[in-house]
Amino acid sequence: MSTVVAAPAAGADRSGAGRSRRRGEQEQSGKLFNRLAATCVTLFALIWLVPFLWALITSLRPNDEIAANPTTPWSNNWNLDAYSYAWNSSPLGWWYVNSFVISTLTVVFTVVVSSMAAFALVNLDFRGKYIVFGLILAGLMVPVEALVLPQFLEFRALGLLGTYWAVVLPSVALPVALFVFHSFMKAIPVALIEAARLDGASWWRIYSGIAMPLSRPAISAVAILTFITSWNAFLWPLLVLTQTKSQTIPVGLSSLVGGSAIQYAETMASAVLGILPLLAVFLVLQRQIAQGVANTGIK
Amino acid sequence: MTATALPAPTTGIEATTRHASAGRAPRSENRAGWLFATPFLALYLAFLIGPVVIGLVISLFNTTTVRSGIGSWVGFSNYADVLTNADFWASMWHSALFTLLTTPILVLLPLLFAVLVSRLGRGQWFYRLAFFAPYVVPSAAVCLIFAFMYTPETGLITNAFGWFGLTAPDFFGSTSGAWFAVVLLTVWWTFGFNFILYTAALQEISEEVYEAATLDGAGPWQQIRMITIPLLRPTIGLVLILQVLSSLKVFDQIYILLTGGPNYTTRPVIQYIFDTGFSAYRGGYAAAATMVYFVVLVLVSVAWFLVRRRSNSADA
Numbered sequence: 037m038s039t040v041v042a043a044p045a046a047g048a049d050r051s052g053a054g055r056s057r058r059r060g061e062q063e064q065s066g067k068l069f070n071r072l073a074a075t076c077v078t079l080f081a082l083i084w085l086v087p088f089l090w091a092l093i094t095s096l097r098p099n100d101e102i103a104a105n106p107t108t109p110w111s112n113n114w115n116l117d118a119y120s121y122a123w124n125s126s127p128l129g130w131w132y133v134n135s136f137v138i139s140t141l142t143v144v145f146t147v148v149v150s151s152m153a154a155f156a157l158v159n160l161d162f163r164g165k166y167i168v169f170g171l172i173l174a175g176l177m178v179p180v181e182a183l184v185l186p187q188f189l190e191f192r193a194l195g196l197l198g199t200y201w202a203v204v205l206p207s208v209a210l211p212v213a214l215f216v217f218h219s220f221m222k223a224i225p226v227a228l229i230e231a232a233r234l235d236g237a238s239w240w241r242i243y244s245g246i247a248m249p250l251s252r253p254a255i256s257a258v259a260i261l262t263f264i265t266s267w268n269a270f271l272w273p274l275l276v277l278t279q280t281k282s283q284t285i286p287v288g289l290s291s292l293v294g295g296s297a298i299q300y301a302e303t304m305a306s307a308v309l310g311i312l313p314l315l316a317v318f319l320v321l322q323r324q325i326a327q328g329v330a331n332t333g334i335k
Numbered sequence: 336m337t338a339t340a341l342p343a344p345t346t347g348i349e350a351t352t353r354h355a356s357a358g359r360a361p362r363s364e365n366r367a368g369w370l371f372a373t374p375f376l377a378l379y380l381a382f383l384i385g386p387v388v389i390g391l392v393i394s395l396f397n398t399t400t401v402r403s404g405i406g407s408w409v410g411f412s413n414y415a416d417v418l419t420n421a422d423f424w425a426s427m428w429h430s431a432l433f434t435l436l437t438t439p440i441l442v443l444l445p446l447l448f449a450v451l452v453s454r455l456g457r458g459q460w461f462y463r464l465a466f467f468a469p470y471v472v473p474s475a476a477v478c479l480i481f482a483f484m485y486t487p488e489t490g491l492i493t494n495a496f497g498w499f500g501l502t503a504p505d506f507f508g509s510t511s512g513a514w515f516a517v518v519l520l521t522v523w524w525t526f527g528f529n530f531i532l533y534t535a536a537l538q539e540i541s542e543e544v545y546e547a548a549t550l551d552g553a554g555p556w557q558q559i560r561m562i563t564i565p566l567l568r569p570t571i572g573l574v575l576i577l578q579v580l581s582s583l584k585v586f587d588q589i590y591i592l593l594t595g596g597p598n599y600t601t602r603p604v605i606q607y608i609f610d611t612g613f614s615a616y617r618g619g620y621a622a623a624a625t626m627v628y629f630v631v632l633v634l635v636s637v638a639w640f641l642v643r644r645r646s647n648s649a650d651a
Binding site: 065066069070073074076077078080081082084085086087088090091094103106107148149150152153155156157160161162163165168171172175176177178179180181182183184185186187188189190192193205206208209210211214239243264267268270271275285286287288289290292293294300303304306307310311314315317318319322325326327329330331 | 523632
């Protein structure tokens with residue numbers, strides 16, 4: 037790839053023999069460069085789509101055909117049998133429901149709880165505010181994923197294993213979400229808040245009537261990214277949701293990896309079904325999601 | 336639940352932080368502030384700080400994960416066991432190796448493509464779609480698809496090697512093949528995240544800078560080298576540290592695709608903790624391993640924080 041980029045590095049001579057001619061050359065080489073870049077990038081983008089297409093194509097072909105011609109992207113007998121089989125052979129419906137409920141609860145709690153705390157840190161002078169701020173700032177460096185074992189013991193002691201709460205609660209109070217709201221609410225003019233105070237509005241009223249409506253972009257960024265992260269979480273739900281019917285999509289699907297080697301179509305159908313909900317969300321909200329990632333760096 | 340146990344702020348710090356504002360906060364504001372902050376703080380202390388404390392305590396006991404209760408005090412012997420255990424260090428090395436293998440690719444390749452895409456006027460949405468869509472796919476679905484494509488003899492990727500006259504490695508049976516499989520999968524899966532971070536930063540660079548450079552006779556390659564890359568340096572730093580931290584925390588792909596195999600030669604440290612803590616039920620020991628790993632991750636973050644602060648103050 038470096039050769040493609042390095043190729044049009046012409047124009048090293050600084051003889052100054054006519055700027056216009058040089059500019060013409062530059063434009064020429066610029067065009068050539070862009071064309072090369074476009075070809076290279078498009079090729080890569082197409083390769084990137086292959087796994088999606090391959091899963092989709094395979095899921096629509098009959099198994100005996102796949103076994104006979106594994107790498108042909110064509111079928112004489114397209115059908116949806118694998119989907120009904122996949123749907124009936126595993127509790128996919130339950131997994132959808134669980135994933136949806138858990139992700140939604142996580143989003144609602146995260147948005148409410150972290151926006152309220154951010155509001156307090158921005159607008160309210162309370163004792164110990166700076167200590168609280170520092171404590172949460174330090175939390176940015178705490179790698180939650182590494183702490184599953186003590187977390188597990190804690191939830192067992194609380195008797196919450198196997199419940200939705202076990203999955204929701206640890207992912208609600210994340211410092212990243214708070215700081216997204218914090219940086220957003222800091223931009224709200226103080227005069228606005230003070231005017232409302234003089235009018236006798238309560239702090240709750242200012243939060244819900246002024247700060248939150250003005251933070252809509254922050255709400256959508258936090259909500260979308262929390263939903264994706266929560267929907268795709270694997271290790272923690274794997275540990276705490278042990279009943280097949282109470283599992284989430286990623287945990288349930290993982291049990292199909294390395295399963296029967298003959299049922300290619302069914303396996304790929306399950307994968308496609310596992311991808312669909314979030315991919316649909318992604319296609320609708322592509323711009324917002326990209327924006328959210330760019331602004332927050334939540335991974 | 337631990338909110339009530341929050342220590343009262345010491346007066347010394349209170350005095351210095353308060354110095355700027357005119358007088359004491361009104362009582363009502365003080366109360367409102369705590370009411371607003373408490374739900375977050377309670378959950379934060381209970382489920383983010385709590386596990387750190389619990390991990391520290393448990394690591395000093397011979398807790399097992401089959402029975403409740405924390406067992407008996409064993410001092411630092413769990414740490415001594417962990418630090419002298421070859422399997423633990425092997426798994427630490429696997430996480431580090433995964434980081435070494437993925438970080439250069441996932442920092443540089445998205446940079447290259449984001450720069451190239453930014454120079455193209457049309458079709459930005461298509462590239463964003465293609466590169467970023469895998470980011471919303473659950474790890475298990477990615478592994479299902481790639482496991483199918485890695486199937487010996489019949490898999491698409493296995494066959495793709497043949498098209499170039501190469502022989503595919505044994506993706507599940509050999510260590511090097513397994514690393515190749517997991518790295519390729521990871522690059523496909525997470526490429527888009529870094530791509531988006533770069534793309535956003537590129538949009539901040541004003542068009543005029545490039546126009547001026549073109550007038551001065553700078554070619555595309557010179558523009559990229561002299562303008563784009565220097566202006567992107569902070570973003571490259573950010574992507575680098577996010578990538579290192581997330582690669583060090585690898586678990587999903589390796590566990591689902593390979594279960595750390597063949598013969599534990601790719602097992603990352605999170606799976607080691609998982610195996611010792613939940614399959615072998617050695618809670619105290621696994622907690623000690625957790626704390627060692629935890630300290631490594633925090634040190635990486637702190638190092639990054641210090642480096643960034645120094646470069647920020649150097650800029651100012």
